Amino acid sequence: DVKVTQSSRYLVKRTGEKVxxxxVQDMDHENMFWYRQDPGLGLRLIYFSYDVKMKEKGDIPEGxxxxxxxxxxxxxxxxxxxTNQTSMYLCASSLSGSNCEQYFGPGTRLTVT
Amino acid sequence: QKEVEQDPGPLSVPEGAIVSLNCTYSNSAFQYFMWYRQYSRKGPELLMYTYSSGNKEDGRFTAQVDKSSKYISLFIRDSQPSDSATYLCAMSARRTNAGKSTFGDGTTLTVKP
Structure with missing residues (x-):
């Protein structure tokens, strides 16, 4: 089974902190993604990477x-x-030849106060 | 306007009903169409993945794509309480590295025993 794990399920941080x-994925996938999920806005891609040390901006990379x-x-x-970064953050991974078949982690619910 | 619009729901049906979940899209470059299921407090998991127009069946689930109408559907036959979840459609123009997936907002389904 593909396993994607995220370091925390719940996190509370203060405004201005570095987070x-x-x-981590254990299936030797080349591609990895970060999304945030908000009610009414769906899943939005923040950044993705298709190789070590490579990164590409997604739709909402600011901040x-x-x-x-x-x-x-x-x-x-x-x-x-x-505070506007309070959200559910989801990580995903996929094989390089199949970007469409993404495997997601359980998510981290981040609250910024 | 969003590239992918999904019927907002929520949807509540009795056990055994046939369920239809639908998405429309505006980007004619989309060729790959996915359905993910997301249980409460979990990450999405890939249910079905189709390429171009046509139908694909997997057990009680059938994915249908009509590219001429820019419309996709997921049908669930003999729905079960365990099908209660949020269903996300997703689409991509490319399958390999630069192919980002664009997600719908999700439809929450409840199947009542």
Whole structure:
């Protein structure tokens, strides 16, 4: 079974803090993605990576950065958390030849106060 | 206007009913069509994946794509309480590395025993 794990299920941070969200997959997938999910807005792509040290902006990259130093690990960084970044964050991975078949982690619900 | 619009729901049906979940889209470049199921407090999981127009069946689930109308549907036969979840449609123009998926907002389905 493909397994995508995320470092925390729930996280509460203060405005202005630097926040790290970690994602690890164990299926040797080339592609990894970070989404946020908000009611009425659906799943929106923040960043994705199709190789180690490679990254591409998604639809809403502002206020976020990412790091992929190892194939199995993809980190999302909120440089200075703001209240409008309160959301459910979902990590996903896929094989390079099949971007359409994504495997998701359980999500991290981040609250910024 | 969003590229992908999904019937908002929520939808509540009795056990055994046939369920129809629908999405429309505006981007004619979309060729790959996916349905994900998301249980409460979990990440989405891929249910079905189709390419171009036509039908695809998998057990009680049938995915239908009509590219001429830019309309896709997921049918669930003999619905069960375990089918209660949020269903997300997703679409992509490309299958490989640069192919981002665009998601609908989701339709929440409740199947009552």
């Amino acid at each position: 790290f969200l970690e994602c 976020y950065s990412v790091s992929r130093e190892k194939k199995e690990r993809f980190s999302l960084i909120l440089e200075s958390a703001s």
